[in-house]
Amino acid sequence: MVNTCYIPKTLEEALVLRKEKKAVPLAGGTDLMVAYKRGVGITPIFPFPVMIVTHLDELKGIRVEEDGTVVIGALTTSVEIARDERVPYFVRMAASKMGAVSLRNTATIGGNIGNSSPKGDLPQPLILLDATVVLQSIDKKREMTVDEFIIKAKKNRLNDDEIITEIRIPKPDYTYGYFRKIGTRKANAISKLTLSAIMKVESGVIKDFRASSGAAGPKVARSREVEKLLIGKLVFDLPSLVEDFVDAWDGVISPHAMPEFRRATTKNMLRYFLLECAKLPKSGIIE
């Protein structure tokens, strides 16, 4: 058992190593080092070659394009995301509540998506916002939504010659927003349940509605079909639509552990958000 570890100097080198050696990128190491640790004083052994990409500046940083799309380099850390006001609220909140400070200083957005855990903090708001992930190989580049990218727990569509290079978040357009993470405790917590939702209202009509549930099934749950139940409806009709809607959303999530809690609490939060929207308060985040 020998660990093979590469340290590419550039993205291009990394892409070559990825294609030729099938080396797995290790960025912050907060997932891989834990997954393959063997104990105190023993070096982890990875069942695949690894390349350390932490230092590749090409994959770091946040920029905003002309149409308002926020582009986050895959090696950007949670702390950097949480601090940057240009990043949509939901993603910033999720980044700020991820693990402990030390973890947030080193964990990256690319890693969090690549790890594809249903309890991962960032995929949930990214899926809400129809964010896309850019996958690059030495030969080509492709882009798909984070929702398409993550298949189920720990399974995604990354090919073995590809690297996640950036995440693109279209400019969100909403009147009301909601974000909640129920962690195992008040800090340094893994999610027990998360929920984000947004609603766009024009002249009393619901023009757009989206929700995404994290830690409530094998992957982050969204359903455009169920969301459609509300789109086009009048905000004032929400009180009469709410129960049917939350029941329909209940069919979208599939929690394995603590099902009663996760189902009841998801309904409670959605019901609360919708009934608050029905009051047509000042636009913004509903706490």
Add this chain to the structure above:
Amino acid sequence: MAVTHITDKMKRVDAYEKARGEAKYLCDFHLPGMLYARMVRSTIPRGNILSINLPELPDGYYFISAKDIPEGGKNALHMIAEDYRCFADGDVKFIGETIGILVGSDRGVLYELEKMVEVTYEELPAVTTIDDALEKKAIISGEDNIMCKLECEMGENVDEVLSKADSIIEETFETGYQEHVHLETNSVACAYEDGKFVIYASAQCPFYIRTSIACTMGIKSDDIIVRQMTTGGAFGGKEHFPDVIAGPLIVACNKIRKPIFMIFDREEDMEFSVKRHPSRTVFRTGLDKDGNILGTDIKIYYNVGAYLTSSYVVLQRGVFHSTGVYRFPGARAWGFGVATNCFPTCAFRGFGAPQTLYAIEMHLDHIARKFGYDPAEYKKKYFLKQGEETITQGHIVEKVMLEEMMKQITDASDYYRKVKEYAIGSGKGIGISFYNHGGAFTGNGEQAIIKAKLKLKKEGEKVSILCGSTEMGQGFRSIMRKIVSDTVGIDIDNVFYDNPDTSKVVDSGPTAASRSTMVVGFLCEKAAKEMKERWNEGDFEVIKQYEHPEGHPWDQTTFRGDAYLGYGWGACVVEVEVDKLTKEVTTKGIWSSHDIGRPIDELIVHGQVNGGIIQSLGYAALEKLECKDGRFKQRSISSYIIPTSMDFPHQEYFFVDNPYPWGPYGAKGMGELVFNGADSAYMGAVERAIGRDTFKIPMPPEDIQGVVDRK
């Protein structure tokens, strides 16, 4: 020259080295030629071992098991009984029982070898819960799976009281396992130096280890030296458990004659070490028509696991604290230590008292609310007073200041306004609890069993404190030096205390039972007084031994008499808000008052209050540890949830001045007391907020949801 006075708030002498990470723990040490060891453990809760197939071991690698115990030795660790086997032999009694250890120079190789060891079993039916054991799904101990039991009663005959009561309220309360989450994981090394075995251990009780493994080896205790290494936050988990590592290591070292280290991984420490006893407490309480308590019959069940360890003593403490800080006209308590095929449970801060104290507090809250009384006022009617009879038909020796303490915390928290304002079920709640903790060993145990000794040694202007009591994060090292500095009148820098080495110090008993300051500190004060008087005699030593105050009878066979000479007393108010959507609980305020005699150092005891209360709130709110078919489900610090500093707010704390005549400068024990009551105050507050009675802890949001959904 600066003398440190008792009234000075002192910075702990070890604070800087620990905060800076400079303190050296066992895993930081290396010995020439040292090897490592890794345990091979049982993977089933009960069964016969049919075969152990080892992989081919490389040169310099060994597998050590029961067959390696030398002639004259015994496959047992002498804790209180000798039932805990050093190695499983022929059969296994719980998941995680030591079958053998692999020894060699490379931990990576040991890790791989362990995975290749194949043990085949004939599985036998196991009992892994209190219910399984009581229903006799299998018999694993005696005739009825009850490994130990006792009964106590006081006052009027409880059967008669219950037969004529207007109503009887029967309630059952349960508490879960709790993991210590020691600061550093369990770690022990054994070497053979100059004809003696030397144990280096992260441990609370060096002399316990020596006795325990001398039994295994069949040698004299004096042929073993135990050196305590820096130990932080042991919480009872390192009272007996280090024996379980030291035993196999000394057997291995005897054979291999090289230093051998065993350092647990965190996950290993969480899955395969002792825990707090899960409990069930059943009250049948007789009331008159106004809800006054006439008497109570209490049945207490503790899950002790597969071996006795300290469980009988833990159970006794549970029984002796089961009526809380109250006197009822009649009370009877039965305690049952239930054997299961689970990892043995053992000491944990509070030592059996927290389980029953939680139960009695909730029980009284429920009765009070049912009859329309405020819980604080209702409980106050039954406060024990000086001279009154306890459940062991002994007496409360000291002045009891609960009413003063209650006033301090109800004033500070604005309790009476809030109980009026926060309607039942409003999402806001406030709860109050009262509790105590008997200091030191039960009854005359200090005199009959421990016989603590302490030595002071004067060399020039310097004084060394020589005793077996240990620093484990509680501040013992600082307190002892302070006592000598103040009493003798010398600079604290001229007072020395090192981690004990059993070949150099006298046995002052285990560092447990909130006894170190109270009992050993008192010996230290006495020795220091004598030393001061004889200061000009040159270099000399003073040894003091424990003397039991006259007039406090105790019968350890019938459990009658003065169970404790002095109690610490506590009162706590906790205020919460429960989120209506998510059932997340936010603690808004914590107010406590404690009677710990006279504080030996206000800063250090403040640390104990803060830590003990947070640990108790974690026990109530977060720390779920489930054992499924004999295996713990939460095995890492990401799944076993202890509080962070963000989870609970700033605490307001008070003390009352009530000097204790047999403690140094009036101090009583407090290390465990501060764990004993915040849990029930918290649950009382949660109950008010959600408008439901609860019957178990821990109670994380998902379980609160379950209570609210309960029809």
